[in-house]
Amino acid sequence: MVGDEGGGERDGAMEAPRAAAREARLCELVEKSARGEPLSKSAIKKLRKLEWRASSEARERVKDVRKERRELRKQGDAPAAAAPACAPTRALRAPFSLTPADAGARAYAFWRRIGEPKAVLAPMVNHSELAFRLLARRHGAPLVYTQMLNATSFVSSAAYRADNFERLAADRPLIAQFAGDNGATIERAARHVVGAVDAIDLNCGCPQAIAKRGHYGAYLLDEPDLIVSIVQHLSGTLDVPVCVKIRVLPSAAATLSLALRLQEAGCVLLTVHGRTRERKSRGEADWAAIAAVKAALAIPVIANGGVERAEDFAACLAATGADAVMTSEAALENPAIFAGAPCTRARQLALAAEYVALADEHRPPSFAIVKSHLFKLLYISLAEHTDLRAALGAAKSHEQLRAVYNELAARERAVGDAAPDAFAARCDCDGAPFVSWYRRHRGVVSGGDGGGAVAGGAVDADYAP
Structure with missing residues (x-):
């Protein structure tokens, strides 16, 4: 019997490498x-x-x-107190206030633990689900965030937690982002994921109307005292590091004041989106404003906004002095951006096939999420094969979706055979032969068949919190 058990253990140990192969x-x-x-x-x-x-x-x-x-x-949705991970909130261990030196030492110890990443996949509403996170990791993303999680729903609803957070050993390092305006509620929500994430992030960046109605995201920026008190509470009660994502404020002084207060309150990692709440995703990101924040802080800073191509990571790091650069919309059309690969029509077709397989294995909570990703990954192809675009929109199952993809792949191979140079050409630069999804909402000023070069600054997704 002992020999049988040992054989079973060996078989189990060998199955993971076999599955990976x-x-x-x-x-x-x-x-x-x-x-x-x-x-x-x-x-x-x-x-x-x-x-x-x-x-x-x-x-x-x-x-x-x-x-x-x-x-x-x-x-049904059991009361939060019924779950061990959602125990009553703790009292603050002590009033949480750090000197810049202490904050920096503490924060960079955390930063080293997660590998000092230079590129980060942003938290995106309904787009940073497990399947897409794994696709981004496969193509070089060293750090990813979950989609924005509503803290109140996460505390009160077991079904919401099951739909929106899945534990997987391969999905690390991982930062879970929560939206809310109450420190005790966010603390309880965070207790459900402690041990499965490397940090939690407070969303103070979402500019959408739903955030205004819910009193979270960028609409908390009007109440800096509230944001600081939430971070102090979380830093003083949780055994997991606390991060914050903000947008620049209308004045440089207000932005710096908030950033310094967050550092003192225990924030170990600050992400700064270089656009104000009112600008959302319009116009160029203000990298100079991010650079001013980085220069003033002793903790790691992630720059966000204005990244379209792999080369933009290095440009943003140089311009801001930030520790890392976060991207959202560019990764949606080309997850291989993290590996330095340019966006091409041929590459997008292959990436879409990988995503379909991952979504089969790790089903997102909504089938609409899968279709949304494919519309972005296959934007150029679907603009040409409009009947398949309609078929993708009408698909009701993963089997139907895969059938649409297979037909699209067959047609695209014919396109590639007829115009191999254009099919393999970059679509993320001026003069590109096709207009990619990222560039769709900017005016085309030049380019080849279908255009490509556009005016205006780079943009990030409106739905990136």
């Missing part, structure tokens, strides 16, 4: 197929076998997840 081989074959490279009969047979196995395993996992969610909804 199968996934790597599947991705390799899918990418080759998407690029139009000919596959041998044995490779085609292997591809079909791997796709069938991945689909079968994914269906079993999805069944388990759906069963768990149904059970949670049958039980």
